[in-house]
Amino acid sequence: MTTHAAPASTTSHPHALDFARAWDYSPAPETAKITIAPRYGLFINGQFTNPPNTFETINPATEETLSEVSLASAKDVDRAVAAARAAFPKWAALPGVERAKYLFRIARRIQERSRELAILETMDGGKPIKESRDVDLPLVAQHFFYYAGWADKLRYAFPSSSFAPVGVCAQIIPWNFPLMMAAWKIAPALACGNTVILKPAETTPLTALRLAEIFQEIGLPPGVVNIVTGDGSTGAALANHKDIDKIAFTGSTDVGKRLAKVAAQRAIPITLELGGKSANIIFDDAPIDQAVEGIVSAIYFNQGHVCCAGSRLLVQEGVVDEVIAKLRIRLQSLRVGDPLDKNTDVGAINSKMQFDKINEYLKIGADEGATLEQPNACTLPKKGFFCRPTFFTGVQQSHRIAREEIFGPVLAVMTFRTPDEAISKGNNTPYGLSAGVWTSKGSKIFETAGKLKAGVVWCNTFNQFDASSPFGGYKESGFGREGGLHGLRPYVRL
Numbered sequence: 001m002t003t004h005a006a007p008a009s010t011t012s013h014p015h016a017l018d019f020a021r022a023w024d025y026s027p028a029p030e031t032a033k034i035t036i037a038p039r040y041g042l043f044i045n046g047q048f049t050n051p052p053n054t055f056e057t058i059n060p061a062t063e064e065t066l067s068e069v070s071l072a073s074a075k076d077v078d079r080a081v082a083a084a085r086a087a088f089p090k091w092a093a094l095p096g097v098e099r100a101k102y103l104f105r106i107a108r109r110i111q112e113r114s115r116e117l118a119i120l121e122t123m124d125g126g127k128p129i130k131e132s133r134d135v136d137l138p139l140v141a142q143h144f145f146y147y148a149g150w151a152d153k154l155r156y157a158f159p160s161s162s163f164a165p166v167g168v169c170a171q172i173i174p175w176n177f178p179l180m181m182a183a184w185k186i187a188p189a190l191a192c193g194n195t196v197i198l199k200p201a202e203t204t205p206l207t208a209l210r211l212a213e214i215f216q217e218i219g220l221p222p223g224v225v226n227i228v229t230g231d232g233s234t235g236a237a238l239a240n241h242k243d244i245d246k247i248a249f250t251g252s253t254d255v256g257k258r259l260a261k262v263a264a265q266r267a268i269p270i271t272l273e274l275g276g277k278s279a280n281i282i283f284d285d286a287p288i289d290q291a292v293e294g295i296v297s298a299i300y301f302n303q304g305h306v307c308c309a310g311s312r313l314l315v316q317e318g319v320v321d322e323v324i325a326k327l328r329i330r331l332q333s334l335r336v337g338d339p340l341d342k343n344t345d346v347g348a349i350n351s352k353m354q355f356d357k358i359n360e361y362l363k364i365g366a367d368e369g370a371t372l373e374q375p376n377a378c379t380l381p382k383k384g385f386f387c388r389p390t391f392f393t394g395v396q397q398s399h400r401i402a403r404e405e406i407f408g409p410v411l412a413v414m415t416f417r418t419p420d421e422a423i424s425k426g427n428n429t430p431y432g433l434s435a436g437v438w439t440s441k442g443s444k445i446f447e448t449a450g451k452l453k454a455g456v457v458w459c460n461t462f463n464q465f466d467a468s469s470p471f472g473g474y475k476e477s478g479f480g481r482e483g484g485l486h487g488l489r490p491y492v493r494l
């Protein structure tokens with residue numbers, strides 16, 4: 001009988017080196033070149049302006065400056081609101097079928113320019129090209145197509161009411177899905193006859209400005225959509241402007257609460273899509289291999305920069321060892337690195353600030369007594385902001401890593417014994433954005449999903465989106481829905 005020597009291993013996980021070798025294939029960088037102007041103005045009344053104050057937006061994977069964009073002042077915001085106000089009566093009076101034509105044209109042009117948009121999204125924000133190319137961009141186009149379809153059918157959406165557009169909408173979006181959030185906000189607003197001022201996040205303004213180019217190309221009437229880049233002060237100037245009729249915000253719960261006050265004082269409608277600390281629940285009868293893939297897509301893809309990320313993993317006690325063992329092996333093979341490489345699974349953290357925040361939580365978790373594991377075998381790039389896929393075991397519900405939103409590739413693993421305990425632990429959070437349930441029993445799915453206080457519950461899958469399906473939260477994750485028929489409601493007065 002021949003014997004084989006065990007593979008050399010210098011880590012505590014015997015498979016680590018084998019996997020590193022097995023997955024060490026050649027880089028496959030995106031080869032298309034895109035042009036980025038050295039400076040961008042604001043997009044107001046159909047034209048790009050050129051105000052003197054600018055700030056840099058960087059590529060978080062290289063820390064290199066990509067471009068300078070305008071920092072809109074209160075005066076600039078004023079001009080953008082005035083343009084949206086002036087454009088409103090004509091746009092609102094346009095027959096739905098005509099507004100639909102503009103939306104269809106936007107959707108088609110997004111498809112035609114999707115490679116360029118995906119590359120730019122990846123360069124400005126750090127997400128892997130396979131995410132921006134295969135997930136974000138198709139959903140962005142789908143959203144415009146979907147609401148183009150509604151624009152001339154609104155009387156079927158609101159069959160027993162008369163309805164009118166709300167008016168001039170202030171829309172403020174975050175950095176994790178820049179184009180997708182722009183689409184979620186702009187498409188239903190325009191379909192219903194509103195005009196818009198959009199404020200992209202400070203770290204990811206470039207794709208919204210390309211969208212402005214598309215609005216010019218397809219001949220969208222001036223003032224119907226205005227884009228003001230800037231920082232929090234620009235967002236505050238927009239939300240506090242006296243001539244807006246509605247606020248739509250996606251971002252942190254802290255800023256959302258402030259904007260809710262502003263809206264309440266002025267008695268204007270507001271929709272809020274805020275943070276989350278979502279539970280991903282794995283029962284002992286779940287298909288474990290699929291569930292492990294589900295964990296990976298719930299928290300590690302897009303670097304955990306997902307508001308509805310399954311950042312709390314609840315595993316039934318009987319299978320926790322198996323789940324952790326398989327997760328460890330799976331994480332070894334994830335490729336962390338250059339977001340423009342088509343093989344990359346986990347790209348760059350969006351900004352230095354977010355990178356520091358995630359590292360702070362890694363320290364907090366260890367200080368609280370949880371056990372940190374980062375089984376990934378990749379060599380991280382020397383420059384840029386990268387974090388290895390991480391999970392903590394030995395987590396208590398009271399730990400900060402189990403309660404607070406980290407917004408990075410960091411998972412808190414906890415266990416449960418009974419379905420009731422899973423539900424009570426799942427709901428033990430101030431948030432209520434999403435949840436996942438993994439089991440082979442349909443009855444258990446319906447029982448658990450019905451009792452989880454979350455806007456979206458995925459069953460035997462995670463992070464699936466569709467323009468026809470409403471999305472939004474409970475509790476401190478906000479209110480109002482985006483997507484689907486429900487997504488029209490915030491943009492009409494009944």
Ligand code: NAP
Nearest residue numbers: 173174200201202231232235236251252255273274275307
């Ligand atoms: P954030 O700080 O709240 O920023 C969101 C947007 O608000 C940005 O455009 C930001 O501008 C702007 N802003 C900042 N301060 C403001 C103020 N005082 N008044 C008006 N606007 C202001 O959140 P973030 O760090 O960019 O995004 C991460 C958060 O978004 C996470 O909590 C995540 O869960 C949440 N999120 C939720 C959803 C959802 O659908 N529920 C989706 C994505 C993200 P600057 O970028 O210039 O600061």
Ligand code: MG
Nearest residue numbers: 057058124203
């Ligand atoms: Mg950037």
